[in-house]
Amino acid sequence: MTDLVSSPPSAFDLDCETLIIGAGACGLVAALSAQEAGQEVLVIEADAVPSGSTALSAGLIPAAGTKVQQKAGIEDDAALFAQDIQAKAHGENDPALVDLMAQNAAEAIDWLMERHGLPFSVVTNFDYPGHSRRRMHGLPTRAGAELVNALRAACENAGIDIICERRATTLFRDKDQVRGIRVERPDGGVETIGCAKLILACNGFGGNSDLVAAHMPEIKDGLWFGHGGNQGEAIRWGAELGAALDHLGAYQGHGNVAHPHGILITWAVITQGGVQVNRNGERFWNEAQGYSEAARAVLSQPGGEAFAIFDARIAAIAEQFEDFKQAKAVGAIRMHDTLDALAEDLGLPADTLTETIQALPLDGTDDFGRTFSGPPLEAPFCGVRVTGALFHTQGGLRVNERCQVVREDGSVFFNLFAGGGAACGVSGRGDSGYLSGNGLLSAVVLGRIAGRAKPV
CATH class of the missing domain: 3.50.50.60 (FAD/NAD(P)-binding domain)
Structure with missing residues (x-):
């Protein structure tokens, strides 16, 4: 050696x-x-x-x-x-x-x-x-x-x-x-x-x-991105x-990587009003904490995966990023006129997903502590299956x-x-x-x- x-x-x-x-x-x-x-x-x-x-x-x-x-x-x-x-x-x-x-x-x-x-x-x-x-x-x-x-x-x-x-x-x-x-x-x-x-x-x-x-066991099962x-x-x-x-346990994670495509999905889809749900169609955390924290939150869900749900208005903003364009090109981004159709495409329970999206506050703070403002999610609706990843150490x-x-x-x-x-x-x-x-x-x-x- x-x-x-x-x-x-x-x-x-x-x-x-x-x-x-x-x-x-x-x-x-x-x-x-x-x-x-x-x-x-x-x-x-x-x-x-x-x-x-x-x-x-x-x-x-x-x-x-x-x-x-x-x-x-x-x-x-x-x-x-x-x-x-x-x-x-x-x-x-x-x-x-x-x-x-x-x-x-x-x-x-x-x-x-x-x-x-x-x-x-x-x-x-x-x-x-x-x-x-x-x-x-x-x-x-x-x-x-x-x-x-x-x-x-x-x-x-x-x-x-x-x-x-x-x-x-x-x-x-x-x-x-x-x-x-x-x-x-x-x-x-x-x-x-x-x-x-x-x-x-x-x-x-x-x-x-x-x-x-050895230094960051909580992310050891994340996708290395x-x-x-x-x-x-x-x-x-x-x-x-x-x-x-110093700080060998510090890292940048990302909890919004298209799976199994391995393409980074910009966090703009969340900051502009989108949310993440698990396999049950339910939200599970305060997404406003950030995309690095999202890696650990997503990996803790069933199957170590989640689904980013947003709409066409938000997708138009995300289009300035080349990665998002690539995700669309390979079919990772799904878009439908109704939440029922989107849920069926993503394999989520339609009733629960609809209830989750309709429960989002139009202007206020939800039970997770996230504050919403601006337009609500409206048809056409978009979704992408994502997982948590480790991007680099800090x-x-x-x-x-x-x-x-x-x-x-x-x-x-x-x-x-x-x-x-x-x-x-x-x-x-x-x-x-x-x-x-x-x-x-x-x-x-x-x-x-x-x-x-x-x-x-």
């Missing part, structure tokens, strides 16, 4: 200044930022094509005070953003990390737009749970694949080298700094790469069932190095304000940096602290900071 951490070889096959492991959003943003700071950059990616969990997401990044927000007439600031993050996480986050994220998000979005031409716009026609302002920024298709492709194109235009099909297996350490890594090729060949600075942007450990069961390469190398390297690890390596990895004793590694899913995020200790977009917030902001930082 290959050692996770080892002494450096006498010579490396290749040397570079700044080496980045992972070509998702964090790694690509870090590469652009590092090159802008005058560093020679090399990115290593295990897949044949850069994607990561970013490509599986909606590609939305929360930021407060951006120029595009201001143009849309939205008043927002970093202090309010930080307050929203902490409120959702019940104050469990390190305030310094929350402030770091909130205060640097707008600059990162403005920089990507102005320097690299990414056409962000703000989602303005519905609210995300926990956000007191409309601050979710996305590209036109509202798809993560578009975001990672745009970042990859920006790197290519900048002449940044991205070497794919190279999985990092070993970190070479010399006292208080990392000297390089060992990587494996698909053919079993091995290469060593030396570096003056290493950035871990290889995401979390959601694809490692043993680590998931993230990238299969998220095997936890960063935290395993960190543990070997004596790095501080715990990881503790980093300082420069994104240097911090040891358990509070000291830092001279030239080791981390961001995105490799670093501890801002979602508290479990699933109930996940604020929409926290994963990409960490990827973009920490990638931006880690890239331009110099080892000191």
Whole structure:
């Protein structure tokens, strides 16, 4: 078995200044930022094509005070953003990390737009749970694949080298700094790469069932909806190095994944007035808590499944998301003129489903504590069978304000940096602290900071 951490070889096959492991959003943003700071950059990616969990997401990044927000007439600031993050996480986050994220998000979005031409716009026609302002920024298709492709194109235009099909297996350490890594090729060949600075942007450990069961047993039976390469190398390297690890039980779940199609259904179908029911046609929780909490709630129902019920008005809003269009195209979204017909199609008891929908308050708070306002659900009615999933983990390596990895004793590694899913995020200790977009917030902001930082 290959050692996770080892002494450096006498010579490396290749040397570079700044080496980045992972070509998702964090790694690509870090590469652009590092090159802008005058560093020679090399990115290593295990897949044949850069994607990561970013490509599986909606590609939305929360930021407060951006120029595009201001143009849309939205008043927002970093202090309010930080307050929203902490409120959702019940104050469990390190305030310094929350402030770091909130205060640097707008600059990162403005920089990507102005320097690299990414056409962000703000989602303005519905609210995300926990956000007191409309601050979710996305590209036109509202798809993560578009975001990672745009970042990859920006790197290519900048002449940044991205070497794919190279999985990092070993970190070479010399006292208080990392000297390089060992990587494996698909053919079993091995290469060593030396570096003056290493950035871990290889995401979390959601694809490692043993680590998931150990740190978050309540979601271990959920559908793994993230990238299969998220095997936890960063935290395993960190543990070997004596790095501080925080909030390993924190994760983003999603309780609205079309089943068995495995397509993410935007939570807009719920926030705009839709509900979730179980196999009995009955509601079972307060859906306003959020889509991460929904994963656990849905998995607790018979068969670990539920049904999202909404209408054509809400479907029209959800159509701005590419995933929703795909779900319609494959027949996951069912639409009928009556609730009886929808119930028959979904295999639900018609009388109970009708009673459930008719009992929704037109303007007020229900027995679950959810407040409804706006138009009631009306024909045509829509429904989709869904299950609960684990999308990505939020715990990881503790980093300082420069994104240097911090040891358990509070000291830092001279030239080791981390961001995105490799670093501890801002979602508290479990699933109930996940604020929409926290994963990409960490990827973009920490990638931006880690890239331009110099080892000191």
